[in-house]
Amino acid sequence: MADGHHHPLPTTAVEDRVAALEALLVDKGILDAASMDAIVEHYEHAVGPMNGATVVARAWADPDYRARLLADGTPAIAELGFAGPEGDHMVVVENTDAVHNVVVCTLCSCYPWPVLGLPPNWYKSPPYRSRMVREPRALLAEMGCVVPDEVEIRVWDSSAEVRYLVLPQRPAGSEGLTEEELAALVTRDAMIGVQRL
Amino acid sequence: MSPVEARDAAFAEPTLPRANGAPVFDAPWQARAHAMAVLVVERTGRTWDDFRARLIGAVTESPDRPYWESWVAALDDLVDESVGGLSGGAVPGGGVPGAAGDGPGAC
Numbered sequence: 001m002a003d004g005h006h007h008p009l010p011t012t013a014v015e016d017r018v019a020a021l022e023a024l025l026v027d028k029g030i031l032d033a034a035s036m037d038a039i040v041e042h043y044e045h046a047v048g049p050m051n052g053a054t055v056v057a058r059a060w061a062d063p064d065y066r067a068r069l070l071a072d073g074t075p076a077i078a079e080l081g082f083a084g085p086e087g088d089h090m091v092v093v094e095n096t097d098a099v100h101n102v103v104v105c106t107l108c109s110c111y112p113w114p115v116l117g118l119p120p121n122w123y124k125s126p127p128y129r130s131r132m133v134r135e136p137r138a139l140l141a142e143m144g145c146v147v148p149d150e151v152e153i154r155v156w157d158s159s160a161e162v163r164y165l166v167l168p169q170r171p172a173g174s175e176g177l178t179e180e181e182l183a184a185l186v187t188r189d190a191m192i193g194v195q196r197l
Numbered sequence: 198m199s200p201v202e203a204r205d206a207a208f209a210e211p212t213l214p215r216a217n218g219a220p221v222f223d224a225p226w227q228a229r230a231h232a233m234a235v236l237v238v239e240r241t242g243r244t245w246d247d248f249r250a251r252l253i254g255a256v257t258e259s260p261d262r263p264y265w266e267s268w269v270a271a272l273d274d275l276v277d278e279s280v281g282g283l284s285g286g287a288v289p290g291g292g293v294p295g296a297a298g299d300g301p302g303a304c
Contacts (some may be wrong), residue, residue, distance in 0.1 A: 014266050015226045021276055022233060023267075028280045030240050031233065039232035043222065117222060 041121070049188035051082045052115035052165060056191065057182035059092075060170040070094055073165065088161040090115070093120040093156060094192075098145045101166045102140065102193030112163040116188055123192070133157070138188055143194050165192040174178040210249065212256070214264060227265045234272050238294050251275055 025031040055077055059066040069076040073090035090112060093101040105111065106129050111119040122128050131139045136153045140146070148155055156164040168190040174182060189195035222228040238248050251271035259267065 014269055015224075017269055017273070018226045018233070019229050021272060022229060024280065025237065026232065026277065031236050036229065036232050037228055039230050039235060040225075043228045043231070119225075169226065 001004075037121075043117070049116050049186070049191060050183075051080075051113075051117075051187035052184040052188070052191045054080055054179075055082070055092075055165070056167060056186045059167055059180045060182050061172075061179050077115060077165075081096070083147045085182060089154075089162045090165060091162055092165045092167050093154065095169045095196075097151070097169075099152050099154055100140075100193065100196070101154050101156060101164075102132060102136060103156050103158055103164045103166060104129055106130070106133060107157075107159065110160055110163060111157075112165055115165055116191060120188070140194060145189075145194050145196055147165040147196070166191050168195075171197045210245070210252075212252065212264070223265075227268075230265060230269050230272055234268070234275070237272070237275055237279060243275075248272075248275055 022036065026033065045075065056135070058080065065076065065079075068079075069092050073092040077090055083162075095101055105123070111123060116152065128139070132139050133155055136155050137147055158164055168186065170182075171185055174185060179183075185197060187195055187197070190197050205295055222231070234248050237243075248271060251274045252268060254260075254266070255267040255270040255274070259270075262270075
């Protein structure tokens with residue numbers, strides 16, 4: 001990992017082994033970085049954020065669960081069976097008519113893997129990390145997420161200790177949907193806060 | 198085996214940890230290890246069953262080892278046979294079927 005020296009958690013032996021294998025295979029011409037990235041990118045979208053979407057859908061459907069989730073994210077998320085070392089201290093922040101939340105990790109790429117899967121490439125990019133703090137409204141607009149002027153934007157800086165999940169607003173017209181149908185409306189980007197549903 | 202077929206076979210792998218039917222990765226290195234297995238199988242002209250047999254062997258050998266570490270052990274084994282691996286020393290003449298000629302531009 002290029003930004004490894006910033007990462008608060010040291011790499012493990014198995015991570016090093018995977019990196020060494022990848023380097024060897026690239027060297028031998030069996031793999032190329034572009035093909036690896038293409039597959040991993042597919043995983044980011046196809047297999048990542050399902051757990052988070054399940055949490056959000058439950059919160060939309062069940063006010064008691066929503067209250068527990070906002071009061072203390074980690075145990076509420078664990079109720080649904082999602083836990084892990086990268087989800088130990090989850091804080092859930094709720095979007096409202098007056099507030100839009102967005103998550104960044106200014107130091108490296110801390111991310112709630114157990115609920116969101118793999119972080120997208122741009123999450124780790126220096127421009128995202130610096131501009132989301134400096135000029136969130138402009139950057140969000142560039143990413144296709146226009147936040148009305150009257151809505152306050154709150155930027156949350158994830159760390160190895162605390163990882164944030166955005167609870168998006170339930171879309172209008174979604175009354176009567178089942179939890180499963182609601183979960184299908186929830187995107188990874190909405191749970192990072194770079195999309196409004 | 199096309200990349201899409203290899204990926205389908207890899208995702209159909211019944212031992213993968215899943216949530217709501219979808220495979221889950223707890224960390225990026227696990228996804229990279231998964232992607233690597235897909236590509237090595239495809240580009241060395243093997244089948245997913247070849248990798249699968251090694252994975253089952255690795256799990257059976259150390260049942261208490263975390264799943265993804267067994268995956269890496271199986272991958273290690275596959276790579277070792279394909280290119281000599283990290284500990285197997287130099288590869289004489291690059292003996293990888295399908296890799297030397299096709300190269301990365303093949304797909």
